[in-house]
Amino acid sequence: MTSTSQGLPVHARAPGKVNLYLGVGAVGDDGYHEVASVYQAVSLYEDVRVWRSSEFSLSFSGPIDCSALPTDDRNLAVRAARLVATAGGVDDGVRIEIEKSVPIAGGMGGGSADAAATLVACDALWNTGLTREQLHGLAAELGADVPFALAGGTAIGLGRGDELSPVLTQGRFDWVLVLPRGELSTPAVYRELDTHRERHAGDLGPVVEHPSVSTELLQALRAGDPELLAESLANDLQAPAIHLSDELSDVLELGERAGALAGLVSGSGPTVAFLAEDRESAIDLQIALSAAQLRAVRVSAPVHGARVLQLDG
Template sequence: MEVTSATPVTARVPAKVNLELRIGPLEDDGYHSLSTVFHAVDLVDHVTVRPADKWSVTTTGMGAGTVPDDETNLALRAAQFIARRVGTDEALAVEVAKNIPVAGGMAGGSADAAAALVAVDALWETGFSPLELQDMAAELGSDVPFALEGGTAIGSGRGEHLVPVLSRGSFEWVFALHHEGLSTPAVYAECDRLRGTDPVPEPEPNAALMAALRAGDVDALAGNLHNDLQDAACSLMPRLTDTMNLGLNNGALGAIVSGSGPTVAFLCADHNAALDLMVGLTASTICDEVVTATGPVHGAHVVHDVRPR
């Protein structure tokens, strides 16, 4: 199949925060079932694909030096996945401009894979259906399907099975970033260690959280944020506890470690409260960087104006 196109295509993709992450028991295959509520926020990466003589991937922006530039890069893997699917020998240069933290518990690598799928599909006009793109996303990683969809959704299985959640209004967030990454397998292992031999129930969504989202009730949402990995992340990186306490003492309605960490997400009453908290956290130097974001937002999509905000 000949799919030549000379025009580069750029896709934008959001970060995610887990409003709820409930982890089931350790299974025989070494994995855990989970029930999570994904929430996409407008902290975004851009992925650009263009025709090239050979395959390559380059990364700029936050944490660029720690992102692989070989076959293990998820954005490159996604682009090559489509190439194999359509049966072309053409190569692409993949360029990733990062704002989503690397190894920060916000699914930055998975987001870049989703953006690459969308960008290559548009560049080559392959015409894959949304369901076909979702199937490819699930093969690339459990967080990739949500990065395609965005919004707010319940994830089950490993997180790849999605059900959209009705959510009213928008929510204002502050993210305290720690540039020292946490290994996801290490956090899960610590979670298992802390649980010991106590029986672990099968995970399921919290009805109170669903009701808070349907009502757009920020106070109720703040009171129902939950992450089963939070204690494990704080055990491995104790300053996350200090970060959460500082944010709560400076006006945040709720605090949660995002995914496996080490990013800490603070839910705020409104935009002005978020700005005030951002200033307070920045002045404290308790974390390496502080950013604000709003959610929910759409998932990966092609853009034509990619000038920096």
């Protein structure tokens, strides 16, 4: 008799991410933008535990206020569980508990990490035996960031961000994240980008239809060189995010004055990621930012994607 049949949970974990680069193309007729992104998985995790149940349910714990999050089929984790059940021919439900550490609407893909961890947890709970390719197919149905949360490491994302190619990365990179007190809506940030580009079309010129990742950034990752990487970090959504949340510019300035090699808004924000030279520099930077009453967390990267940790909670 397996541990899962005794009513014990399967525990899975998936990482949040930072965007080392995010180039955004022109808005298409379908309302979506083609992007070129470089994701890096960081050691700030979502922990998901699942139990066999007669119905689908979801609850939250951890340091993040989740009171505004839906716990029904609007939540990616519940949708992920239902996809695994359908793909595996499972009639049972599942009780999901998520211990959240990644900020909500913070540009770090916390909801996508929840979904990715739920996929692998439910696959293990029900012994559905889905292949990695099948799980990635389900992840792509759930959203652009979910396949990367499943894969982890460092990767280029094209199209809507879900066409992934792994990036050869050497060594370890040390980051300090300033976690937001508030939230930014991803659609609102993209709308602000479109408005900014329309407003300044004469100065900016035509928007690139198919953005791409710079060779310099990829070389810095292959070399494991944080100083070279700092020179190539970029995010087209940073300016519109700052326009919607102007305190981000103060945070960026403070971190760079405190010794960061570079800082940038992660994804659509408002999390700000600072690249440090090494572990000791990251500790100093975290102390300086915390002294300024900011929620600063030190993480390393790249790390593994979603995986089952244990079958007994």
